[in-house]
Amino acid sequence: MPVNMIVCCKQVPDPEAPPAVFKVVDNRMTWPAEVKPVIGQYEEFALEAALRIKDAVGGKVTALSLGNKFVRDVIKKSLAVGGDELILLEDDAFEDGDSWSTANALAAAIKKIGAYDIIFCGRQSSDWDAGQTGLGIAELLGIPAVTLARKVEVADGKAKIEQVIPDGYRSVEVALPAVVTVTSELGALRYAALKGIMAAAKKQPVIWKPADIELEPSQVGSAGRRSQLEKLFQPVKEAKCEMIEGETPAEAGANLATRLREAKLL
Amino acid sequence: MADYKGILICGELANGKLASITTELLGCGRKLADDLKEDLLCLLTGEGIGEAAKEAVAYGADKVYVAEHASLKEYEADSYMQVADRLVKEVSPRAILMGQTFMGRDFGPRLAFRLQTSLATDCLDLSIDPQTRTLVQTRPVYGSNAQAVFTGEAMPQIATVRSKAMSPLERDDSRKGEIISYKVDVDVSKVRIKTLETIKEEAVGMKLEDAPVIVCGGRGLGGPDPFQTTLKELADLLNGAVGASRPPADNGWVSEALHIGLTGKIVAPDLYFAIAVSGASQHTAGCSSSKHIIAINKDPEANIFREAEFGVVGKYEEVVPALTKKLKELLAA
Ligand SMILES: Cc1cc2nc3c(=O)[nH]c(=O)nc-3n(C[C@H](O)[C@H](O)[C@H](O)COP(=O)(O)OP(=O)(O)OC[C@H]3O[C@@H](n4cnc5c(N)ncnc54)[C@H](O)[C@@H]3O)c2cc1C
Ligand SMILES: Nc1ncnc2c1ncn2[C@@H]1O[C@H](COP(=O)(O)O)[C@@H](O)[C@H]1O
Numbered sequence: 001m002p003v004n005m006i007v008c009c010k011q012v013p014d015p016e017a018p019p020a021v022f023k024v025v026d027n028r029m030t031w032p033a034e035v036k037p038v039i040g041q042y043e044e045f046a047l048e049a050a051l052r053i054k055d056a057v058g059g060k061v062t063a064l065s066l067g068n069k070f071v072r073d074v075i076k077k078s079l080a081v082g083g084d085e086l087i088l089l090e091d092d093a094f095e096d097g098d099s100w101s102t103a104n105a106l107a108a109a110i111k112k113i114g115a116y117d118i119i120f121c122g123r124q125s126s127d128w129d130a131g132q133t134g135l136g137i138a139e140l141l142g143i144p145a146v147t148l149a150r151k152v153e154v155a156d157g158k159a160k161i162e163q164v165i166p167d168g169y170r171s172v173e174v175a176l177p178a179v180v181t182v183t184s185e186l187g188a189l190r191y192a193a194l195k196g197i198m199a200a201a202k203k204q205p206v207i208w209k210p211a212d213i214e215l216e217p218s219q220v221g222s223a224g225r226r227s228q229l230e231k232l233f234q235p236v237k238e239a240k241c242e243m244i245e246g247e248t249p250a251e252a253g254a255n256l257a258t259r260l261r262e263a264k265l266l
Numbered sequence: 267m268a269d270y271k272g273i274l275i276c277g278e279l280a281n282g283k284l285a286s287i288t289t290e291l292l293g294c295g296r297k298l299a300d301d302l303k304e305d306l307l308c309l310l311t312g313e314g315i316g317e318a319a320k321e322a323v324a325y326g327a328d329k330v331y332v333a334e335h336a337s338l339k340e341y342e343a344d345s346y347m348q349v350a351d352r353l354v355k356e357v358s359p360r361a362i363l364m365g366q367t368f369m370g371r372d373f374g375p376r377l378a379f380r381l382q383t384s385l386a387t388d389c390l391d392l393s394i395d396p397q398t399r400t401l402v403q404t405r406p407v408y409g410s411n412a413q414a415v416f417t418g419e420a421m422p423q424i425a426t427v428r429s430k431a432m433s434p435l436e437r438d439d440s441r442k443g444e445i446i447s448y449k450v451d452v453d454v455s456k457v458r459i460k461t462l463e464t465i466k467e468e469a470v471g472m473k474l475e476d477a478p479v480i481v482c483g484g485r486g487l488g489g490p491d492p493f494q495t496t497l498k499e500l501a502d503l504l505n506g507a508v509g510a511s512r513p514p515a516d517n518g519w520v521s522e523a524l525h526i527g528l529t530g531k532i533v534a535p536d537l538y539f540a541i542a543v544s545g546a547s548q549h550t551a552g553c554s555s556s557k558h559i560i561a562i563n564k565d566p567e568a569n570i571f572r573e574a575e576f577g578v579v580g581k582y583e584e585v586v587p588a589l590t591k592k593l594k595e596l597l598a599a
Binding site for chain 1: 343371384386406409412415417420464512536548574584597
């Protein structure tokens with residue numbers, strides 16, 4: 001039985017850009033133009049989870065992204081690696097949401113898509129790190145959710161999932177439809193093949209506005225928030241690293257030992 | 267509208283005792299409850315809870331709800347929801363706190379959406395706004411590159427709290443509190459997720475969270491071997507433990523249990539050696555409370571040098587063995 005999968009992918013500024021380039025200005029995070037947008041890291045793992053199921057038993061992978069001003073080449077990566085369809089909830093009104101308004105709009109879009117067996121999310125987004133959206137979607141749709149998946153297999157309308165738990169893992173079974181949130185142990189997203197990149201270039205994403213998912217602009221984005229952001233700040237860190245040198249790296253290593261001893265750290 | 271009152275802690279047990287995160291939550295919750303002049307409540311679920319309930323009182327709870335049921339032995343979302351949802355509706359707490367643990371991560375968002383309220387995960391600080399008497403929540407964002415302060419009007423407010431971010435009170439067995447047996451009937455037919463098997467990896471040697479010295483290796487080590495040799499030798503010499511950034515764990519070079527950071531373990535040893543670790547903010551989120559950080563990296567521009575107190579620029583293959591050798595001499599002298 002082919003499996004209908006939806007993968008929720010967020011566009012974020014590259015989370016691996018050097019930390020010092022991120023600056024808070026007027027309660028907003030800013031970054032220089034060299035920091036490129038990417039699909040969030042855990043969403044890449046989630047995409048890989050979906051593609052492996054498609055490889056194994058067949059199915060359809062729809063990527064779903066909510067935001068505004070999507071960079072087409074970035075967000076189309078989901079198609080280039082093997083996704084079948086891309087739906088963008090793209091509108092000014094979708095900006096600056098919180099976990100509540102984001103999950104609510106994604107759940108509304110998923111209802112409109114209609115046919116779904118598994119909804120994949122990352123364990124947490126690579127910008128706000130909330131770790132809420134997948135579980136929120138599951139509650140809103142009234143379906144089960146399994147978090148921190150490192151392996152997902154589908155057979156007979158059920159998913160068998162290995163879930164990372166403290167110091168080990170547990171294997172669980174859940175009837176579909178269900179939400180699965182994916183963690184990094186699942187394994188890296190495959191590279192896009194040239195054929196995939198060419199196919200993606202030709203495909204156009206479907207774009208939905210709030211009205212298309214039967215929500216008022218007042219229910220989405222910043223207007224639909226249940227939590228208020230009062231302040232964003234960066235605690236000041238005084239960088240004061242004492243660099244230990246030597247004629248050779250080995251000598252520097254030995255000098256470090258001496259210095260640590262001197263400083264009574266050992 | 268219900269009258270929301272008090273702070274409710276969703277506690278966790280470890281080997282029949284209160285987990286350390288729960289004592290930390292009680293310490294933080296006690297302060298919030300005192301500021302409000304309201305009660306601190308604690309829910310404990312599982313089997314054979316007797317002693318832990320007394321502990322919860324000794325650590326600050328006014329009322330401990332003990333929900334014992336065979337199906338609550340291990341945390342499982344659908345069973346736990348039946349208990350928590352009912353208790354929350356009965357006692358109408360102003361705020362609910364849990365740990366940023368496996369359970370809190372899995373359960374906090376479910377409860378928040380079930381109750382149609384808001385949640386701040388991984389909080390580092392919580393306080394009460396004296397005007398509105400609501401919770402002010404501070405949590406890291408952008409991979410711990412910044413912190414955000416959140417408030418909310420939807421009640422109850424929910425927060426999960428990072429481990430080691432709050433201090434427990436001194437245990438005081440003379441403290442008075444009420445222990446309430448909370449009778450629950452868990453409808454197991456509502457449990458939608460079936461556990462087939464649980465595999466726990468036995469920790470070899472010292473637990474990372476308890477180690478006074480951690481020697482952490484990064485992707486720059488290039489493979490599993492240096493963790494077993496170069497790093498382990500240094501760790502053994504200092505009675506420490508070996509840890510890792512995320513890539514070595516993802517690549518299977520080391521066990522997942524050694525992964526340190528925002529999505530791994532939060533550690534705070536006396537000495538933290540970061541070796542061939544670039545110092546991404548998501549990594550340092552897990553070790554920045556260490557007393558002394560020492561970085562060894564071949565790239566002088568690596569971000570880890572902004573976090574470290576001592577640093578050496580050089581290839582770990584050359585620096586670390588020489589460091590270990592010299593330390594051995596110095597420690598023997
Ligand atoms: C939401 C989110 C959560 C995350 N959570 C975590 C987390 O919990 N923990 C975590 O660690 N990461 C986490 N990450 C990933 C993080 O962003 C970085 O990718 C990761 O920490 C990099 O690991 P690293 O420093 O080992 O590798 P790299 O960034 O590749 O750095 C390797 C370093 O080794 C140095 N090096 C190479 N060879 C040598 C040599 N021979 N001698 C000396 N130095 C050498 C290099 O100069 C470089 O600085 C998360 C990311 C996201 C988006
Ligand atoms: N704007 C968005 N568009 C698509 N998916 C999202 C969005 N925000 C969050 N998600 C999904 O929800 C997961 C958890 O996000 P968060 O709750 O923000 O940490 C992410 O890894 C994504 O899979």
